[in-house]
Amino acid sequence: MEKRVVIKIDNLVKHFPIRAGVFKRIVGWVKAVDGVSFEVYEGETLGLVGESGCGKTTVGMTLLRLYEPTSGRIIFNDEDTTYYFMNYLKAKSYIKRTYIDKFEQLKIDKGAKALDELGNVDRKYYKIFIENGASGLYKYLLSNLKEKRKHFRQNVQIVFQDPYSSLDPRMRVKSIVAEGVLAHRLVERAKVNDFVGKTLQDVGIIPAHMFRFPHEFSGGQRQRIGIARALAMQPKVVIADEAVAALDVSIRSQIINLMENLQEKHKLTYIFISHDLAVVKHISDRVAVMYLGKMVEMAPKKELFENPLHPYTVSLMSAIPIPDPDKKKKKRIILKGDVPSPINPPGGCRFHTRCPVAKPICKEKEPPLVEVKPGHFVACHFPGSLKWKA
Amino acid sequence: MYVSREPILQVKNLKTYFYTEDGVIKAVDGVSFELYKGETLGIVGESGSGKSVTSLTIMRLLDEKAKIESGEILFKGKDLLKISEEEMRKIRGNDIAMIFQEPMVALNPVYTIGDQIMEAIILHQKVKESEARKIAIDLLRKVGIPEPEKRVDQYPHQLSGGMRQRAMIAMALSCRPQILIADEPTTALDVTIQAQILELMKELQREYGMALIMITHDMGVIAETADRVAVMYAGRVVEYGTVDEIFKNPKHPYTYALLSSIPRLDVEDQELKSIPGTVPDPLNFPSGCRFHPRCEFAREECKNLDPKLFEVSPSHYTACPFYGVLENVGVK
């Protein structure tokens, strides 16, 4: 069976301006995310892993449009959502840039034949373009923008890392969970208590506790409430940004198991962001490894862990201490130095300053992300040349 | 590695309580362990289990709210709880050194790295400033800081997290202590940097021949570094043994549950066990065995157990008298 793509991000870029001086001039850019692409399939968990500062959170926040992307496309359910949260003029110019100009040329060059070489979304839009002209496509994309926004907001939810600061301390749990639901009119006001109770039960919180405040709960319970808040919206996709990082070991496994059960029950799609490779390995179906704003490797879990090809992935795996004293004799790969600054990332391959197998070309030329095996992508001039086995 | 059977540090029935407005926190409640020359003792436990308070008690660096209720801390036979503050100062940083979790906040932001390292050298080794500076630069080089001549005059904020932790290690080792207490030294660092730091600490321990107390919540770090392990839960040591015994043959339900609840890189299709309930409230620890409300093997007697350790083997102790139940379950 063909897997359905729910979310696709296409060459996503997010640069943050650095301002300095009296007039707050822009003196540089933090290249937090610099051309990341991936697809997420319905019902799966995509793990996004990498060390702090590599841009994982920025990917999540940009995907949700809590940050405006610098460039790139964000596709949800076969519709381009990139322009949803732009003002009208910007949205229009985005559509012109991304579709209209391209389609006009395409129509001249190839006419309807071009349909076959286009991807899903482009094909759909091109069809509209051919049938109804540019104005038809504008109308299709720009009508009902408010509804579209709502639809997106409801369907893509996030769970944050810090269970202490992510819940408003002055709101009762009931209001925290029901706020979005009421705003989106997903349940009637009269049935809210029932609904919240059921949602809380789902995440393992006693329904009667819905009238309490966040501070009356422990860290693990708060994270459950954070999950309930996301779950209440009946989303398709949940982005979990370091959702278990702040929890104690014994609580962490509870939450991981909870998230797995909920996924099964509600057919959720997860983007699971974490710096912890072991947790990512446990929960994900596919894993994407990031380094300094770039994706360096992506593969189905089993493939990635059995056959890691990027030297960074291999080093990361080797660096993780394994809770088995028999395995400590094994010499690990120790990377030199620190992660360079995303303000001035190294040219060529961004990992070359620390890579144990780098050659002169790595400094010169940036390796593209290529599919070396079905579903296994890697961005390295010498994939597989660094070996390590636990 | 050669590990002598001569204890350099013995902690006996240590109790440290905090008297707060909300009540008494029995943060450390009857903790005992030995540290042998040249070995690494791992202390592992979840947050709030009393690991840091134990180490601060050994260093006598607790704040006024804390009261050491009872116990002995014998350093080479001398009870650190009985000596004067003056004598204790001569031991701190000189015989027993300590590194802390957050390299970002553990260094004074307004003095240079060099200044902060030299301070201890000048104090304990009674050398001149120029001499101390040379020693500091050598130490920085030794802990793997590039361009130590330049770094010595830099301020903490000019160094990365990993570099600061290296500087902290340099500072702790400056007087060649016999004991190094490392309280979560790599928790705040990324894994690739953690690997660097753990490697460095192992190397230096071998070279200096010091005994190391490695405090962490990370079972992986413990397996990696420790010779023997004390597992703490709610202010008490619940299991104590060699690293092999603890990891391969755990004899306390908590250790067992903990080991089966961590996602592992080296295990395929692992089923994660959940420890039910929450970490206990320090103001209101459960009676008897403090783990009993969360323990899958708990029975009625557990509510009224005396806190004491049962010998499993001469090197292996557990606080659970019913550890036999773990015979049949096995880890993983």
Next chain:
Amino acid sequence: MTAYIIRRLLILPLILLGVTFIIFGMMQLLGSDKLLAAYVNPNVFDKLTDEELEALKDKYGLNDPLIVRYGKWLNGVLHGDLGWSVVGKTYVSEALMQRIPYTAELALYAIFPVIGVGIWLGIVAAVNHDKFIDHAIRIFAVIGWSFPDFVFGLFILMIFYSFLGWLPPGNFSNWVEDAIKSSNFHYITHILSLDALLNGRFDIFWDVIRHLIGPIITISWLWWAYLLRITRSSMLEVLNKEYIRTARAKGLDEKVVINKHAKRNALIPVTTVGGAMVINLFAGTVIVEVIFNRVGLGSFVAQAATQLDYAAIMGGALFYSTILVVGNLIIDILYAAIDPRIRLG
């Protein structure tokens, strides 16, 4: 650090320019007749006819556009010409020169006890956290904090001046005035108490100090309590920092821990408050000089304001603004000197 200071110094004239423009603009609200008084000897002024007035306005450019007049005024300021003061019956620049030393003397004597005592008590309280001495200092501070400064000044005036007669009002006694006008009293610093010492006249020194005690206590009273509170809480916070624990773990003496590691960090926030305080002390002199009937810049400006002495107000405002701007600059430089994170970015 040098680059930082240079950068700040380069912006300084710009800020001053902006401030003077605002002051100047506000004064224009008075209207051109009033403004003219600043240029003409008042004895002549009243006798002028309307035509002569207009001619004079033209002569002094009072009918020119605002920006032109501002340019001219600025030009005058740069040449030391601030106009004629009705109240001072002399040129504003001279009037200021006469009075600034008295005010500066008052402010300087107030600053040191405030900063010294405030910071010192704050540190003592923090180091002895929750002990008797801490509580005592805090109660003392709360009392200080709860008294409006002018009420306090009035109390001092009532008790020590009128009732006990220990402390006299004014700048000095009458006999001092004669003494300092005689030719064998040499002005060196123009700060009277210092000059008295330098002239070997301890009697004059003591007289001046006696006149200063009340005003000093009055303007500094509120501030030391404030400074104490800031220092105490800043110090308490610093004492709980991990680097203090690191310092203790090295085996350092508690004295070194406090004096070297804690104090400097604790003083970082205090610098801001302390700086703002010094600046405000100058402002506070206005009220105090009026209450204690002292000659000085503050009382001069107050008088000028009531009599719409345009030129004098401008001059005073210019002086106070300069103090403010330069004071802020000094604070920033101090800040950078204490905290390498600011200095080195």
